[in-house]
Amino acid sequence: MVQSTNNSSVSRRDLLKAAAASGGALAAGSISVSAAAESNKENLPPNVADWSTSLGEGVDTNPYGKPSEFEKDVVRRSVRWLTASTESSVNFTPLHELDGIITPNGLCFERHHSGVAEVNPTDHRLMINGLVEKPLIFTMEDIMRFPRTNKIFFLECAANSGMEWRGAQLNGCQFTQGMIHCVQYTGVRLKYILEEAGLKTNAKWLMPEGGDSAGMNRSVPLAKALDDCLLAFKMNGEALRPEQGYPLRLVVPGWEGNMWVKWLRRIEVGDMPWHTREETSKYTDLMENGKSRRFTWVMDCKSVITNPSPQAPINHGKGHTVLTGLAWSGQGTVDRVDITLDGGKNWHAARIDGPRLPKALHRFYYEFDWDGSPLLLQSRAVDSTGYVQPTKDELRTVRGTNSIYHNNGIQTWHVLKNGEVENVEIS
Amino acid sequence: MSRFLKLAVAILTCSVWAFPADAGKFSLGRKATTEEVKAWDIDVRPDGQGLPEGNGSVSEGEELFQERCAACHGEFGEGIDRWPVLAGGQDSLKSERPEKTIGSYWPYLSTAYDYIYRAMPFGDAQSLSTDETYAILAYLLHMNDLVDEKFELNKSNFTSIRLPNEKNFVDDPRPDTPRPSIAKLCMKNCKAEAKITKRARIIDVTPTDKKNPTAGID
Numbered sequence: 239m240v241q242s243t244n245n246s247s248v249s250r251r252d253l254l255k256a257a258a259a260s261g262g263a264l265a266a267g268s269i270s271v272s273a274a275a276e277s278n279k280e281n282l283p284p285n286v287a288d289w290s291t292s293l294g295e296g297v298d299t300n301p302y303g304k305p306s307e308f309e310k311d312v313v314r315r316s317v318r319w320l321t322a323s324t325e326s327s328v329n330f331t332p333l334h335e336l337d338g339i340i341t342p343n344g345l346c347f348e349r350h351h352s353g354v355a356e357v358n359p360t361d362h363r364l365m366i367n368g369l370v371e372k373p374l375i376f377t378m379e380d381i382m383r384f385p386r387t388n389k390i391f392f393l394e395c396a397a398n399s400g401m402e403w404r405g406a407q408l409n410g411c412q413f414t415q416g417m418i419h420c421v422q423y424t425g426v427r428l429k430y431i432l433e434e435a436g437l438k439t440n441a442k443w444l445m446p447e448g449g450d451s452a453g454m455n456r457s458v459p460l461a462k463a464l465d466d467c468l469l470a471f472k473m474n475g476e477a478l479r480p481e482q483g484y485p486l487r488l489v490v491p492g493w494e495g496n497m498w499v500k501w502l503r504r505i506e507v508g509d510m511p512w513h514t515r516e517e518t519s520k521y522t523d524l525m526e527n528g529k530s531r532r533f534t535w536v537m538d539c540k541s542v543i544t545n546p547s548p549q550a551p552i553n554h555g556k557g558h559t560v561l562t563g564l565a566w567s568g569q570g571t572v573d574r575v576d577i578t579l580d581g582g583k584n585w586h587a588a589r590i591d592g593p594r595l596p597k598a599l600h601r602f603y604y605e606f607d608w609d610g611s612p613l614l615l616q617s618r619a620v621d622s623t624g625y626v627q628p629t630k631d632e633l634r635t636v637r638g639t640n641s642i643y644h645n646n647g648i649q650t651w652h653v654l655k656n657g658e659v660e661n662v663e664i665s
Numbered sequence: 666m667s668r669f670l671k672l673a674v675a676i677l678t679c680s681v682w683a684f685p686a687d688a689g690k691f692s693l694g695r696k697a698t699t700e701e702v703k704a705w706d707i708d709v710r711p712d713g714q715g716l717p718e719g720n721g722s723v724s725e726g727e728e729l730f731q732e733r734c735a736a737c738h739g740e741f742g743e744g745i746d747r748w749p750v751l752a753g754g755q756d757s758l759k760s761e762r763p764e765k766t767i768g769s770y771w772p773y774l775s776t777a778y779d780y781i782y783r784a785m786p787f788g789d790a791q792s793l794s795t796d797e798t799y800a801i802l803a804y805l806l807h808m809n810d811l812v813d814e815k816f817e818l819n820k821s822n823f824t825s826i827r828l829p830n831e832k833n834f835v836d837d838p839r840p841d842t843p844r845p846s847i848a849k850l851c852m853k854n855c856k857a858e859a860k861i862t863k864r865a866r867i868i869d870v871t872p873t874d875k876k877n878p879t880a881g882i883d
Binding site for chain 2: 321322323325326351352365366367372373374375376380381383384405406407408409430431433434435445447451452453455503504506508510512513514515518519522524526527528529530531532533534535536538548574576580581582583584585586614620624625626628632633636637640644652660661662663664665
């Protein structure tokens with residue numbers, strides 16, 4: 239059986255195991271239960287399953303509920319060779335296991351620079367200083383007394399798909415596109431907090447700063463802060479998870495995840511940007527000519543087919559097949575997603591289903607009758623500004639292959655006759 | 666109009682930002698004292714704003730660096746295993762494997778002061794004194810061939826030090842990819858053939874393989 243490992247990182251062994259279990263599938267990590275688990279005849283008609291004849295666990299067995307044990311492989315995974323330490327590292331959302339547009343809190347990818355700060359909310363303080371009339375300190379209780387708002391936004395790391403600049407590299411959308419999540423935030427407008435301190439007329443920039451030992455700091459233009467930034471304390475209805483910045487995180491809709499400072503302890507107001515390490519050494523995009531783009535904040539329109547994909551092969555053989563995926567844009571809503579089964583010879587309109595909110599994930603489907611022949615799958619999204627998701631080669635033509643960040647190129651999956659899927663690029 | 670209808674119209678007309686009405690001041694929070702602000706305000710800007718009094722020399726920095734930093738970043742800032750490289754890499758930015766260091770890539774020295782004081786040594790943040798931070802920076806400048814071994818860095822000569830790559834940063838020019846007309850996006854018979862040109866090299870996922878590409882995630 240496939241579900242023999244709890245190890246959430248990909249090792250060579252896991253790959254080989256998964257490959258063996260799925261008859262040579264290229265899947266990284268484990269593949270879904272439905273895919274490979276063998277049924278127990280005793281549970282199937284005409285027999286009556288155990289769970290239909292005996293009592294189950296009572297209430298309070300799990301005061302905080304958890305997923306079915308049959309879902310235990312639906313987890314974040316990391317690629318260990320990427321970084322020197324787990325405290326300065328990243329893991330990835332299992333996009334191929336999810337549906338709809340909301341990411342469950344425990345599956346939202348993590349990226350830390352000095353580990354997960356364990357902050358006691360009673361002792362947490364937010365300071366506002368710099369170009370303000372009156373520097374202020376807020377408790378969490380103070381912050382929750384401002385008018386609240388609920389907004390659904392995606393958060394994407396600027397380095398999502400960054401490993402793919404030189405070519406197809408990782409087999410699984412969890413690894414190639416999984417530095418993204420989308421939750422509903424409850425919080426207060428940053429504008430209110432700033433107005434409380436009173437902005438001086440020469441105020442133009444903010445520097446949010448994290449309370450972890452990385453003291454994560456970025457420069458945010460004041461206009462963005464006043465427009466739609468939030469200070470969030472809840473995600474999907476419950477308190478932020480520690481790894482997402484409990485008790486307070488900055489929300490910068492549509493802009494790169496690094497700016498969404500976690501464990502927010504301070505905001506300084508200034509008249510020019512700070513050029514912090516995370517906007518100079520990192521999060522600048524190096525071009526072929528040696529020039530680097532800085533302050534590349536917006537996450538451009540992008541999409542990916544999450545099923546089928548390398549970790550989620552087609553196991554049912556030919557016949558009616560559901561293709562699904564995600565699309566998003568940091569500029570607004572996604573107006574349209576086209577998909578191709580034949581590597582771009584012919585395109586078909588996918589069906590966007592569920593909420594279509596600006597700067598949030600959109601879920602799309604395309605149902606078709608698979609004849610069992612190999613497929614080259616791609617999705618192409620168009621956002622509300624008319625921007626069309628580019629191909630990877632179009633991006634490389636302009637930017638070369640050293641820019642690490644902002645790779646929003648079209649992803650290709652090769653579906654083999656036996657339903658296995660691999661990450662490829664095509665002419 | 667019913668309340669519901671009004672609400673619906675309001676949502677439709679200003680669909681995105683239906684925030685609560687701007688209510689002015691809420692009289693929440695308390696004034697931060699001068700001492701509180703001074704203790705937490707640790708950031709430093711390229712124009713020198715935020716630099717504290719202090720100074721440190723290359724030789725003092727060398728000693729400190731070996732003690733507090735070299736275990737991860739190497740004696741000369743060359744980086745051990747996968748820990749970040751802090752020196753060298755000059756003229757590598759246009760190559761296959763660019764090496765981005767303080768000397769080869771960073772635009773401003775203030776960034777290094779700001780970052781090292783707030784975040785380093787890794788796991789022991791804000792433990793360096795201001796003199797120690799100046800000294801370590803002096804050593805790192807020397808390791809990047811930007812100052813000689815007798816150099817001393819202090820608050821007043823700080824902004825006179827310019828890093829070589831400063832001029833190579835440009836503003837974001839996106840959108841920078843082709844902008845096809847949406848109405849004319851090809852849907853049928855768009856190309857004759859589609860050939861596989863690249864395949865994910867599955868072996869690269871193996872975490873123990875030190876020879877894996879270094880394409881970063883940060």
